[in-house]
Amino acid sequence: MASGQHWHVSVTVAKGARPGRRGVLTSGVHGDEMSSVHTVQTVMSQLDPAQMSGTVMAVTDVSRPALESMQRRWPNQGRGIDLIDMNREWPGNENGVTAPGRHAGLLFDRLLRPNADFAIDFHTGTTGFDVTAFTIAGMDVPEIRAMAELYPVGQIFDNHVYPGVLHNAFVDAGIPAFTPEIGPARVLNLEMISLFVEGTMNVLKLHGILAGPLGRTGKDVGVFIGNSALPILATQGGLVEHLVKLNDKVVAGQKVAIQRNSFGEVVAEYTSSVAGEVTGQRSDAMTEPGNPLAFILFHKATPDGGETYPE
Structure with missing residues (x-):
């Protein structure tokens, strides 16, 4: 010290x-x-x-x-x-x-x-x-x-x-x-x-x-094994409403969250680009742009090294 x-x-x-x-x-x-x-x-x-x-x-x-x-x-x-x-x-x-x-x-x-x-x-x-x-x-x-x-x-x-x-x-x-x-x-x-x-x-x-x-x-x-974690990042600031829960299975193109500004207007909608399972979600109700809103655990044929993950 x-x-x-x-x-x-x-x-x-x-x-x-x-x-x-x-x-x-x-x-x-x-x-x-x-x-x-x-x-x-x-x-x-x-x-x-x-x-x-x-x-x-x-x-x-x-x-x-x-x-x-x-x-x-x-x-x-x-x-x-x-x-x-x-x-x-x-x-x-x-x-x-x-x-x-x-x-x-x-x-x-x-x-x-x-x-x-x-x-x-x-x-x-x-x-x-x-x-x-x-x-x-x-x-x-x-x-x-x-x-x-x-x-x-x-x-x-x-x-x-x-x-x-x-x-x-x-x-x-x-x-x-x-x-x-x-x-x-x-x-x-x-x-x-x-x-x-x-x-x-x-x-x-x-x-x-x-x-x-x-x-x-x-x-x-029945453990699900995935080798990649897709981060879904906020593009706006505001209140986040999740449309799926932890451990839910999702398909590619599925909407997983929406975001509202201070007037209650929907300013962003978020979808998963992969099929997998929800392994992490933002629990704070508000977020700044750039923060992760969710992670989707999935399997990639050729996984990248050193990926972001919800530790």
């Missing part, structure tokens, strides 16, 4: 009575993602080290200064106030030019990477934007596919998405990792949280850390 004080993170370790694989669970990379924190806390509370083979380590508040004000980005003070998205900083640099970059480097080099045989980085939608229960995973990596398919959620985004996200830093280091997304920001969605707790327990069983039969998986709920 500018005062010379340090930011600390909360680390919980469940060390099994027998040797085995090491899993790392992280949350709080964005400071407004409460359901991700609660999911990891719930998983850890259900572990009994006497019945485990291996170790599970959890870090529930990766971006502490962002969590203190329950906002998405780290408030950096380098050249006046600057809000930095910590999920573009990984693997970080211990000697970098920003506090969050150094924080990321210290955590990744000294805590996360050395203790992980696999990793799961939990997120939610961002403030003002709601998402479904889904996972982001590079399904071309067999070890990642095996884990992602164990979650009883309706959608998987099969894409490696942006450089600099935490799960990609793990993958680049040879550690299979992916990102669950657990509904809206700033709230606890207990119904969705239970799905991701069940899926995470399945992953721990897959790796032999826990014993017992698997719970429900993606196969049981």
Whole structure:
């Protein structure tokens, strides 16, 4: 910090009575993602080290200064106030030019990477934007596919998405990792949280850390897998009325939202240019031009790399 004080993170370790694989669970990379924190806390509370083979380590508040004000980005003070998205900083640099970059480097080099045989980085939608229960995973990596398919959620985004996200830093280091997304920001969605707790327990069983039969998986709920996410962006300012809901199937050319100005006049209508499923929607009722109103998860024959997605 500018005062010379340090930011600390909360680390919980469940060390099994027998040797085995090491899993790392992280949350709080964005400071407004409460359901991700609660999911990891719930998983850890259900572990009994006497019945485990291996170790599970959890870090529930990766971006502490962002969590203190329950906002998405780290408030950096380098050249006046600057809000930095910590999920573009990984693997970080211990000697970098920003506090969050150094924080990321210290955590990744000294805590996360050395203790992980696999990793799961939990997120939610961002403030003002709601998402479904889904996972982001590079399904071309067999070890990642095996884990992602164990979650009883309706959608998987099969894409490696942006450089600099935490799960990609793990993958680049040879550690299979992916990102669950657990509904809206700033709230606890207990119904969705239970799905991701069940899926995470399945992953721990897959790796032999826990014993017992698997719970429900993606196969049981008919998971939809898409490799692209179409952003539908606002072209006007005004009130937004959605005509579809999260998880709805849409067809190409279908109208998904309308927008009204301050006089109540319809100033824009928005359609999907692809067939797929709604995976994210703006939850704030008003928007400026350029903001995403919705994301449509769909399958593209030749997907682009590094696409926009509703993290």
